[in-house]
Amino acid sequence: MRLSTFLERSAHGAWASLLVCVFCARAFAAEADLPGASTPVKSAVPAELQASMPSSVGVGSTANGFATVAIRCPDAIQVNEPFVCELNVTALDALRNVIVDQPIPAGLEVVGSSPVAVLHGAFLEWRLASFARGEQKRILVKYLAKTVQPVTLCANIAAEAYVCATTRITQPRISIQKTGPATALLGSTLTYAILVRNTGDGIARNVVVRDTLPAELRHADGTPELTFQIGDLGPGEEKSIAVPLQAIAAGRPCNRAQVETSNAGSADATACTDILRQGLAISKTGPRMQFFNKPARYTIVVENTGDTTLRDVLVADRVPAATRFVNAPGATRDGDLVNWTIPALAPHARQSFVITLTSSTAGTHRNSVEAATREGLRRSATADTLWKGQAALLIEVVDVEDPLTIKEEETYTISVKNQGTEADHNIVLTATLSAELMPIAATGAARGNVAGQSVTFAPYPSLGPQQVITYTIKARAVSIGDARIKVHMSSDLLTNPVTEEESTQVY
Numbered sequence: 427m428r429l430s431t432f433l434e435r436s437a438h439g440a441w442a443s444l445l446v447c448v449f450c451a452r453a454f455a456a457e458a459d460l461p462g463a464s465t466p467v468k469s470a471v472p473a474e475l476q477a478s479m480p481s482s483v484g485v486g487s488t489a490n491g492f493a494t495v496a497i498r499c500p501d502a503i504q505v506n507e508p509f510v511c512e513l514n515v516t517a518l519d520a521l522r523n524v525i526v527d528q529p530i531p532a533g534l535e536v537v538g539s540s541p542v543a544v545l546h547g548a549f550l551e552w553r554l555a556s557f558a559r560g561e562q563k564r565i566l567v568k569y570l571a572k573t574v575q576p577v578t579l580c581a582n583i584a585a586e587a588y589v590c591a592t593t594r595i596t597q598p599r600i601s602i603q604k605t606g607p608a609t610a611l612l613g614s615t616l617t618y619a620i621l622v623r624n625t626g627d628g629i630a631r632n633v634v635v636r637d638t639l640p641a642e643l644r645h646a647d648g649t650p651e652l653t654f655q656i657g658d659l660g661p662g663e664e665k666s667i668a669v670p671l672q673a674i675a676a677g678r679p680c681n682r683a684q685v686e687t688s689n690a691g692s693a694d695a696t697a698c699t700d701i702l703r704q705g706l707a708i709s710k711t712g713p714r715m716q717f718f719n720k721p722a723r724y725t726i727v728v729e730n731t732g733d734t735t736l737r738d739v740l741v742a743d744r745v746p747a748a749t750r751f752v753n754a755p756g757a758t759r760d761g762d763l764v765n766w767t768i769p770a771l772a773p774h775a776r777q778s779f780v781i782t783l784t785s786s787t788a789g790t791h792r793n794s795v796e797a798a799t800r801e802g803l804r805r806s807a808t809a810d811t812l813w814k815g816q817a818a819l820l821i822e823v824v825d826v827e828d829p830l831t832i833k834e835e836e837t838y839t840i841s842v843k844n845q846g847t848e849a850d851h852n853i854v855l856t857a858t859l860s861a862e863l864m865p866i867a868a869t870g871a872a873r874g875n876v877a878g879q880s881v882t883f884a885p886y887p888s889l890g891p892q893q894v895i896t897y898t899i900k901a902r903a904v905s906i907g908d909a910r911i912k913v914h915m916s917s918d919l920l921t922n923p924v925t926e927e928e929s930t931q932v933y
Contacts, residue, residue, distance in 0.1 A: 492519045492587040493557075499579055503571050508537055513565040513581050517557035521585040524554040526565065528581045533573030540566045557585070596628030598661070602635070602685040604695035610673050611734070611801075612703045616643075618671065620683050622656060623664035624690070630659040632688040635667060640679035642701050643671040673701045676733070705731030708741075708797045710807040717816045718786045718847045721752055724809055728768065728797050729776040738800040739768035743781050746791040748813070752782040785813040786847075815848025815891060817919045821855075821926045823911060829931035830903040836863065836930055838911055840870070840897040844889045851918040853886040855897060862909035862932045863901040870897030889917075903932040 499511040515526065528543075528550045530536060536543075536550065543550040543565075554563055571577070606618035620637065624630040633656040639645060645652060656665050671681075679701065684694040712724035726743065730736050743764040745751050756779065757764045766779050785791060791813060796806040819842055826837040840857075844850055855872075859865050859879050868874025872884040874897065881899050889895060903909065909930045916923040 492521060492585060493517050493583060495581060495583055497579060497581055505571050505574050508568055508570045511567050511569065511579055513567070514562060515554070515557075515565070515583060516562045517559055517585075519587045520559050520590065521557040521587055522555070524557055524583065524585040526552040526554060526581060526583050528567065528579065531577040531579060533571065533575055533577055535570040535572055537568040537570050539568065543567070596661070597626045598624050598628040598630040598659075598687070598690035599626035600630050600633065600659075600685055600687050600690040600693055601625050602683060602693045602695045604681065604683045604697040606681060606697040606699050609700045609702055609734075612673050612676050612701055615670055615672050616699065618669045618681055618683075618697055620654075620667040620669060620695075621664060622659070622667070622685050624659040624661055626690065627661045628690075629661070630687045630690040633657060633659050633665075633685060633690075634687075635683060635685050637669055637681070637683040639671065640681060642673060642675040642677045642679035643681060644674045645669070645671055673699075676701045676703045702733040704734055704736070704801060704803055706736060706739075706797060706799060706803040706805045707731050708795065708805045708807045710793065710795050710809040712793065712809040713811055715812040715814065716785075718788075718813060719784055721782050721784050722749075722811050722813075723780060723782045724793055726779040726781065726795050726807070727776055728771065728779075730771040730773055733773050734801075735773060736771040736799045736801060736803065737769070739771050739797055740799075741766040741768070741779060741795065741797050743779075743793065743795040745781075745783060746785075746793055748787040748789065748791045749783040749785040749793070752784055754779070754781040757781070785811075788814050816846045817844055817848045817850035817889075817891075817917070818846030819843070819850055819853070819889070819915065819917060819920060819924070820845050821913065821915045821924060823913050823926045823928040825911075825928050825930045827930075829933055830909070831933055832903055832906065835866070835900055835902050838899045838901065838928060840899065840913055840926075841894055842871075842886075842889065842896075842915065843894045844891055847891050849888050849890045850920075851888045853889055853895070853915065853917045855883040855913060855915050857881040857899055857911055857913045859899075859901055860907075860910040862903060862905045862907040863911065863930070864904050865899055865901045867900040868897070871895035872897070874899070903930075906932050908932075 494516045496514045497511060500509050503509045513526065530548045530550065539550060541552060543552050550567065552565055601623050603621040604618060607616050610616040620635060622633060622635060635654040635656060637652040639650050652669065654667055659665065678698055680696050680698040682694060682696045684692060686692045707729045709727045710724055713722050716722045726741065728739060728741055745762045745764060751764070754764045757766050764781055768777055771777065783793065790810050792808050792810050794806060794808045796804065798804045822841045824839045826839065827834065830836055840855065842853060857880065865876045865879065865881050868876055868881045868883065870883060872886045874881055874883045883897055886895055909932050910927060912925055912927045914923045914925050
């Protein structure tokens with residue numbers, strides 16, 4: 427490249443150029459060889475070339491506002507001997523499009539260079555691209571002297587000096603996480619956690635979080651959508667939001683939260699929770715009526731009607747004061763309390779218990795039972811039993827004289843005893859005598875009436891437990907034979923009459 431080219435670039439204001447020359451007075455033979463100009467060489471300066479440079483050399487240097495350039499050549503060389511010149515360029519500012527030219531003096535032949543130069547007629551050219559401020563680059567050129575005349579080696583440098591200012595480009599990135607319990611009980615309060623984070627390196631502007639509530643969850647203020655104004659979030663900054671909600675329906679609601687910004691986009695996150703129903707039911711069944719001193723067997727059924735396992739279920743049956751405890755398999759007793767324990771009752775499982783009581787006290791006695799769980803559920807049930815006595819009427823008919831002769835009289839004694847534990851009412855006796863006998867009189871606990879072969883007594887109002895009433899019937903023997911008397915007894919209890927028969931022989 428010629429000097430006029432540098433001057434032309436400088437005139438346009440895009441380039442700055444520098445020219446430096448050094449005069450070589452004598453020939454100096456270099457010990458190292460460089461590759462030819464057409465042969466690629468390594469850019470790094472070979473160590474043997476550096477070692478070949480003498481300490482006493484011709485030096486020329488110059489500087490301007492953007493670079494310093496120095497040329498070092500041997501101060502003396504011999505004709506037909508190769509020698510090496512060194513060119514050092516140091517940037518005082520940041521440079522680009524750096525071009526170094528060296529005219530080839532008459533009487534010198536180029537043997538090679540490092541880095542490899544491009545030959546333009548009588549010029550060597552190196553394009554060194556760009557320099558950082560303070561950076562230094564070294565060029566080695568190997569020549570062969572063909573004349574005994576002194577030679578002057580010069581170098582031209584042209585470059586664009588430039589200045590830079592760095593602006594950091596940032597980008598905010600918004601993210602959101604939502605977490606909550608995997609399960610919750612119906613009616614309980616559960617808390618979801620929302621975490622909004624700026625994972626970028628810029629400021630996220632006008633950050634707003636909207637939390638849309640499913641039908642199974644309710645906030646204290648009753649609104650179906652919650653809005654949280656966060657404002658700006660710096661790089662790496664995060665904001666936590668706690669959202670307490672009440673589970674008002676069973677199911678698997680998914681709670682979705684969305685974050686929006688004015689410059690970092692939007693994001694959403696969802697947390698799902700199984701809303702489980704706790705349920706406990708208890709029932710008790712037993713006889714609606716039982717007689718005194720008979721066993722009454724009650725069955726208790728405890729059922730888990732919910733979706734979660736119930737723990738430490740205590741079943742406590744209270745024995746009524748008017749009854750007596752008989753047995754309860756698997757239970758423990760504490761006074762009038764009979765207790766069973768269920769360690770764990772799985773969802774929809776049930777467990778049964780039996781308690782047997784008895785009583786000799788008339789009336790309706792209520793047997794109560796309660797089930798309670800560790801989770802706080804309580805349920806109760808009752809069974810009412812009417813306890814009463816049982817009337818048991820026993821009738822006996824006895825003849826005083828047996829056998830009889832014609833015209834003799836016979837007295838029949840009729841006794842009725844209530845062997846039971848309850849009174850019987852409206853006891854009615856009727857008697858029928860066979861043809862061998864003729865009834866002539868009837869007396870006793872109730873008024874009697876004789877009509878033909880029949881005797882009827884008025885109803886006896888009430889016969890208490892263990893009480894006895896008696897009746898008598900007098901009859902006369904009228905014919906020979908096996909005479910019979912049949913007595914029929916009925917009452918409120920005995921709707922189907924009981925018959926007692928007595929035989930008397932007549933001769």
